[in-house]
Amino acid sequence: MQPDDSLSLESRPDRVGAPLVVAADGAFPLVLGLDTFGDRTSHELAGLDSHARTIRNVVEQGVLAEEVGIDFFGIGEHHTDEFPMPAADLVLSAIAARTTRIRLGSAVTVLSSDDPVRVFQRFSTLNAISGGRAEVILGRGSSVDSFPLFGYDLADYERLFEEKAGLFAELLKGGPVTWQGTTRAALRNQDVVPHTETALPTWIGVGGSPESVLRAARYGFSLMLAIIGGPPARFAPFSRLFREALAQYGQPSRPVGVHAPGHVAATDEQAVEEFWPRWLETIRRLSEERGFRVPTRETFMRDIGPDGALYVGSPETVANKIVTNLTALDATRFDLKLGLPGLSQRSAMASIELYGNQVIPRVRDAWTPSMLDTQADRPVHQA
C-alpha cells in the first residue's frame, strides 16, 4: 500500500501530526500504542532468530499492529545482541511503506549519543515517507550501550541530553538554525533539510527524574512516563508537575503517555507461563550491567498485580489495568512494550492480535465519559 497522495495531504494539513499533541482545551484523544525494542525473536523449530530475521519480524509486527487497529508502533534504539535495533528509523520506514494509518515513532531515540541534526533529518524523512505519521520519543537512554560505542562519557549524560534536546527543539521550529554548544559543531543560519510538511510530534521519555519532566515542559515536548517497576501511581506527581510547568513556561497543553512492559495471552495463566521465564532470564542478564534487582516469582506476581508495573495477563486483566492507571496518571496515551528476547515470533504476533482486537476495544469502552464529552466539542482526530 502507498502513503497518501501528498497533494491531498497538503490541502488538508490538519489531517495528520498535530492533533495528537496539541489541543487548545487540554483534551487529547485516547491513543493506544505498542512498543518493541527489537527484542530478538525465536522460532519454535529453529531456536533463536538471527538479527536479520528479527528485524524482518519486527516489520511484520508493525504491519500487523495496523491491521488489528493499534494507533502507534514504536521501536526503541538498542545496540546489543538481544536487541539488535540500532537503526529503528529504517524499520519504521519499511513499516510506513506497507501501512497507511498507524503512527510510527522511536521509543526511544537515544538522543544523548546521537546528533540532533541527524535525528531530525531522519524523522523528518520518515514523516515524509509516512505521510505525516512520524513521532519522536527522545530519551537519555536507560539502555546506555550506545555511550561507549559512540565515544560518549556517561558522566556527561545530563549535559548531553540538555543541550541536544534544546537543539532538537530549535530544529523543530523550521527555518534556518543558529546554535552554539559544547556537544556538537555550531550552526550558523543553517537550513536543515528535509523541511517537515506537518508537525513532528516530539515526546521526552522520563524514567523518574523531575528535571526531565521540567525539561519536556520547557521545550514544549509531550511527556512519556516510562514505568517499568514499582506502583504506577507513584508517577502521578510527575504528571501534575508537567502540567504546572507547561503553564509556567507559557507552553500550550501537551498529552501525557505511559510506556510499560507487558504480554497478552488468552488467559492470565498462559500469559504468565509465556512471559515469566523470559522476563526472569532477561532481567537477570540486564541486572549484571544495570543493577536491576533480579525478580522472584513472588515479586513478579506482585508486579503483574494491581499495584505493579507490568501488564501481563488476559485481555480483560490488561485492559482494566490500563484504564486504571491512565486515569490515575491523568494520561491519555498508553504504549504497551511487547516482546522479550527469546520469545517466539508466533507468541509476539498472537499478543499483538489480542492487544489490538481485545484489549484496545475494552479500554475504549471503559474510557471515562467525562473525557469523551470534552472531546465531543471538537473534531476528534484519532491517529
Added chain:
Amino acid sequence: MQPDDSLSLESRPDRVGAPLVVAADGAFPLVLGLDTFGDRTSHELAGLDSHARTIRNVVEQGVLAEEVGIDFFGIGEHHTDEFPMPAADLVLSAIAARTTRIRLGSAVTVLSSDDPVRVFQRFSTLNAISGGRAEVILGRGSSVDSFPLFGYDLADYERLFEEKAGLFAELLKGGPVTWQGTTRAALRNQDVVPHTETALPTWIGVGGSPESVLRAARYGFSLMLAIIGGPPARFAPFSRLFREALAQYGQPSRPVGVHAPGHVAATDEQAVEEFWPRWLETIRRLSEERGFRVPTRETFMRDIGPDGALYVGSPETVANKIVTNLTALDATRFDLKLGLPGLSQRSAMASIELYGNQVIPRVRDAWTPSMLDTQADRPVHQA
C-alpha cells in the same frame, strides 16, 4: 509486497549479495542500475514539489524501477534545498518494503562526515529488511554540504575518508571490532549489531583520484567510477590500475562500475529539450559553490555526443553509449543518474520506464558474447 521469507533465504545463502561483487574467474554479471540524488521534483500544475513530496516521489521512482526491470536503485546523500536527501537509507528502506528483487544502495554515502559504525548499522539493517539486497557506495563527497553541517573541516577530507573506510572494512568482516584512530572513538572488542546475514557489497565512488582507486583495491571494495565530465575513455587507466592493485594486494577480483548523469526520452530531440534547460540551471547554481564551468549549448552537445560524459537521448542513443563505454572501461555495471532539480516527476518516471523497458534490453542484447560465454560456465545470479 513482502521481503522473501528469511528461513528460505537462510537456507540459500548464495542467492543474494555476493554474486554481484565476487567471482572467482573475474567475470561479473552485467548490472544496469539507476541513481538519483533526491533531485527536487516538480509538478506541471503545482510547480516545485515540497521536500516531503519529493521524497515520496523518489519512493515511487524506486518501485517503478523494479517494475521495469532495472537491477539497482541508488540514492545519493545530499543536504540541500534542491536535493533534500540526507537520510537516503530510510527512503531505500521504504522501497525495500514494496519490492522483492531490485538491489538498493547509497550513491554515495558521504562517509567522511558520517560515523562508519552508524553507516554499517543502517545498511546492515537495510540488508535485513530487503532480504540481502543492500549495497553501499562510499564516497568522500563531491557534494560537501555535509562538512560544515556536521562540523568537519574540508582540510581533513583525505584523512577522514582513509580512516573511516578502514574502519568500515573492519566492520564488514563481522565479529567484534578493535580499532583506534583520530576521527572517532576507539572500539575495543566491540560487537556491532545487527550482524549481516549475507554479504553487504561495498563500493568506493571515485571521481578521478588514483589514491581512491588504490584504496578501494586495498580494502577489497568494488570500484564505481563517477564520470560526470569529459571523455569517459580517459577513466580506462583507473580500471586497469584497480585490477592490477587488487592482484598486488592479494584481493579477489571485484567489478568496476560507471555512474553518469543522463536522461532518456522518446527521441534525442525531446531528451535534449527536457534536460538541457534544467542542466544549465543546475550547473550554473552549483558552479558558484563548486567551481564547475557553466556549460554552453555547444559544450553540452559535445557532452551528450560519443565522447562526452552525459547519456542524454533516445533509448537507442543511450544504450549504444553505455555499451561502448562499459567495453572501453572494462566495466560490467552502469548506473544512470536520472533526474534534475525541477524536472517534473512525470518526466522522471517516463525516463525510468524508457531506461528499463528500452535501454536495458538493448544493452543486454548488444553485450559482448565473450562475456556471456564466460558467464555460461557458472550459475549466473542477476540482481
